[in-house]
Every structure is written in C-alpha cells, then in structure tokens.
Amino acid sequence: MIRNEIAIQTKDLTRKFGEYTAVNQINLSIRYGEIFGFLGANGAGKSTTIRLLCGILAPTGGTATVGGYDINTDSEKIKSSIGYVSQKFSLYTDLTVLENLEFYGHIYNISEKGWKNRLNEVLALSGLEPWKNHIAAELSGGWKQRLAIANATLHKPKILFLDEPTAGVDPVSRRSLWELLYELANQGTTLFATTHYMEEAERCHQIAFISQGKILAIGKPADLKANIKGKIIEIECQPLMKASQAFQKLPGVTGLTAYGTSLHLNVDNDEAIRPLIAEAARNESISITSLKTVPASLEDVFATLSEKSA
C-alpha cells in the first residue's frame, strides 16, 4: 500500500562521464509502496540512474536520498537497506538455489535464528521451493529472475531496484513475474523498475520517460495518456514501411508508431487528416484495411515525447 512518506527523492541529480552527460538534472519523488516505472531507450540513462541511487556510482551534481539516506554520504547504509535485481543474471550459476540464498543471507547479516523462517518465506513466495537444490544454471530465464528477486528481498529491503527484470523472459513467465512483484509491493516494498514493455508500464503507479539523460514526462499512466495532445488514429495497412514514411510527412502528424501490422498516428485533428491520408495512400499505392480513432496508449505517449525531443 502506498504511504505518504518519501522513499526516493532526487534533486537535479546529474552524472557526467567526461563531456557526456548520462543523467541530466533528474528530479524524482517516489513514495513507499509505490511501483515506479522507469522507461526509455537503451542508453537513455536508466541504468546509470539506478547505479547512482544504489550508491555504487557517485553523482557529479545534485543530490538524492534513498530510504532517508544521502547517496553522497551514506552509500554504505543504502547498500544494506535496498535490494537490487540486475538486468543480466548476476548470481552464481554453479551454486544451487539454496547456496546462493545462503551466501547472500550471510552477507545481509540475517540472524541465525530468523534465517530458517525467512528462507522458507522467500522460497514460498517465489515458488522456488521445488528448485532449491538445483544448480542455478539449470533454471530457465523466468526462474532465474525469480531467484534473483528472492535473493534481493531476503533482507526485507524497503526499496527494490529492478533493471529490466523481465528482459529475455517469455510472455507467460513475464506475467507471473509481475504478479510476484505486485505481491511484494502489496507487502509494502517500493519497486523502482526499468522496462521496455509498455504493458508493464501501464501497471505502475508512477512512470517517468527518460531520453538522453533527461526526464521528458513523469506522472501516473492515466494522467500521461490524458495529457497527450491531439488524437490517435490506428491504421491497418500494407506495406507498412512505405506507409509510415508517407504518413509521417503529412501536415498535422506529430507522432507515429508501428504496432504489429498497424500504425498509430498522433494527429492534431483526427477528422481533418482523413482525406490527406486517403490521398497519400492512393499516390503511394498503399492499401488501407481499417482506419479508426483510438484512445491513447503509453506507447503513443512515448512516441510523441521521443519525437519532440529528437
């Protein structure tokens, strides 16, 4: 449940690598129990932000507190109070599930007395019980991520950072992974997750779009969608490549995204543009099977934002 206390707060958080600014004056405010989705393309600055907040990379400007600790002065305290799930599986593939958990149990200083209980809780929650004596290398992608999450939550961190937790996981496992994450959020854990998948972002309490180190938009998914200017037209047509090039040039088109076999056009006026689309389709011999105005999705929000910043 979301509480009012602040879990993560950043003020003009900046990190430069030489001339290159990876994270540029980021301001975030995340409350306890919140699921925060951090969206952006590869290299936009998501992982750098996480590394800054985890206390393993020092900022070159600005400040941030994580769990009440300053990242500049209290990074050691931050390390013992957060959990971290990396993009690439970073536990030991030659150790069993249990050996991995025992190792990090010691590292996070879980008492001998409480250990058995905590281990069973984590195994039950993650569903890893039947796998506990297997070598981690034998687990599938989804189960590996479950192990990583179980491992990162052993010490009951109030804040859990997840860097692309579902990358490379099949869709079914992805959904069940998110159920596990929801369960954690329900128990009061703050989740800070980066993702590529928009349907995952839809389920977050708050999301932020980052591009070239800057936050382009931040807010609740519903608010972001409501704030989108203009209308979204969905066009099912062939061939897609040619169509997207032709429609992008039309006046009044502010954004364009490919969605499987259809295109999403962000337009100023959905009625006025229709004849223009029809004409362009005739000229370029593009066959349109359907054309309708649809409610905006997060993907559309992202597409318009990226377009603006480019």
Added chain:
Amino acid sequence: MKNIKAIAIKEFIHITRDRRTLMMIILMPLMQLMIYGYGINTDVKHMKTVIYDEDRTSMSRRLVQSLEQSGYFDIRRHASSAGELYEAIDRGKAKAGLLIPPDFMKDALSGRSANLQMLIDGTDSNPANTALNTSQAIVSHFMQSEGLVPPQMSPVDFRPRLWYNPDLKTTFFMIPGLVGLVLQLIIPMIAATAIVREKERGNIEQILVSPIKPHEFILGKIIPYICIGMLIASTIIACAHFLFGIPIRGNLFTLFTLTLVFLTVCLGIGIFASTVASSQQQASQIIMFFAMPSILLSGFIFPRETMPAVIYQIGHIIPLTYFVKIIRGIVLKGLGFADLWDQIIPLFVLGVVILAFSITRFHKRLE
C-alpha cells in the same frame, strides 16, 4: 569477519564444482613431481657404452669390469670391429666407446706404453665431461690396482668432500625448489581466474550493491587459495622426503612460514593480473608472461651464477629467485631465519609491494 567467511565458503564450493581448477590443483603438482623427480635427470650415471676388446685377456676384462662397476658406464654391447663401435656412437646408440688394442696386456706388463682409446660423444657437454673425468680416474686407479705404476706419494693429501648432497642427486636440487615452481604456476592462475570470473559472469554487479567491502571480498576470495597453496606445498615436501628420500634438515615451521610469504606474493601476482585482464583467458596469458622468465631466471633450473650480468640482475626482481634459495637452504642445509635474512627481506619487500600495488588497483577498478 562473517562476510569473509561466507565468501571463503562460497569460493570453496566454486572450486569443488570447477573441474578445470580441480584438475589443475591436483594434477599439476603430481605432473611436475614426475617430470622433475623422475624425468629430468642430469645425473650422468649409466652412460651407454660399447666395448671393442681386441685383446681378450684377463686384464682387459678386469678393465671393462672396473668401468662397469663405477656405475657411470653401462656396457651395452661388445663390438666385433672398430667400425661397429664408431657406428654405435654415430647413431647415438652409445655415448662412449672403449677400444682395447691387441697386445694390450702384453704391452702393459712389459712396460711398453700400451694404447687405450676412449671415444666420447661430446654433443652434450655435461655428460661428456663426466665421462671424460671418470674414465680417466678409473683407468689410473686401475693401473695402480694392477700394480702397473707404483702408488704415488703426494706432498698434499687432497680430499674434496661434497656437502649437503654427497651423491650429487638432481632430485635433491630440484624437488625442494619445485614447491616454488608449482606455487608460481598454479596459485596466481587460479586466484586470477576466480576473480576475473566474477567480472566476466556479472556476479560482481550484485556484490557491488551488497554491503560487502572490497577488502572483505578480496580476503574471502584468497583464503581458499592460501589453504590450497599450503596443501600443495606440504604434499611436495612430503613426497620429497618419503618418495625421493630427501632429508629435511631445517625447521618445518620456518619452512611453512616462509612458504606462506611466497604464497602471498603469488596471490599478489594473481590479483594484479585480475585487475588488468577482462577475461579468464587474458588473465592466464598475463600470468604465463610472468611465470616463464621466473622459472628460467630464478635459478630453479639453471644456475644464476653463469648468467650474463644483465640477466643475473633481472633475477633480483623475481620473487621465485629468493624463495628457491630459501627453500633449498632450509631443506638441504638446515638453515633458519638467521641465516636467510638476505633472502627473506627482499622476498618480503617484493611481496608487500606487489600486494599493495595490486590491491590498490583492485579498489580503483571497482570504483
């Protein structure tokens, strides 16, 4: 402390699951023991020898017998012509050949100068030299025992004695030094690959965000390798004594304390390699780059005294140089701390420098 223990335990599990490391730890010392204990033998006894005896008298037979009894010459064949003897040496079937001419006994007894020819294969200077010296000594002794020359009275009674290794056995020289060689070959390699593996597989990412401190990580990682190193050293020392009959004249405590110092140096080299390399393969290449000159220039195989001045000086910055002297001193001569200071101090200094340098580098790499 708790973190260090957890890391050390984890490391032991890694070792037991990694067949490659395990093989290296077990087979490498055994292999080296076999090679240096049995294979490489610079003792020049039992040289294959051919005899062409044209005299065929009791005296010529006694001469051949005394050659054989010396242990240096093994009579493999009696040639039926001088040509056959030459051919045996040409083809490498024999290293030495003795030609006893007809009338050897007759000439010798009548006081005429009897001819006796010894042919020695000089391609390998070391055994050739021994063959030359021993054959001369045997023949002159033979002449005295046959009464052909009167026993000589010398104004100087010269009696050379060989200390520490009276039989001049190669194993005495090689096996104690082998402790240093094997540690130098194995320990940096397994320590470096163990650290690099955490980088290569991304494990370090999880470690970095955990409350583990860099010094705990390093200590926890190297403790298992210290144990393994000491175990290997003890095994070789035990083999030296029980298998090769080498007396351990010095104090075992001194021996193991100084082995520990050398082990620390080896770990320093391993940690250094791990900070330079980004893959396990690179790490092993860097280590071989250090190991080869160490083995060749440390005096483990070739005596340093005969090296050119520049090469000799390079030996001073090789830790193995000092350790080889230390361990030979302790095992063969029974030396202690007090006798070995001039070796211990440079080894210690090198160890501190290498370890401090590599740990600082390791810290920097983490940040």
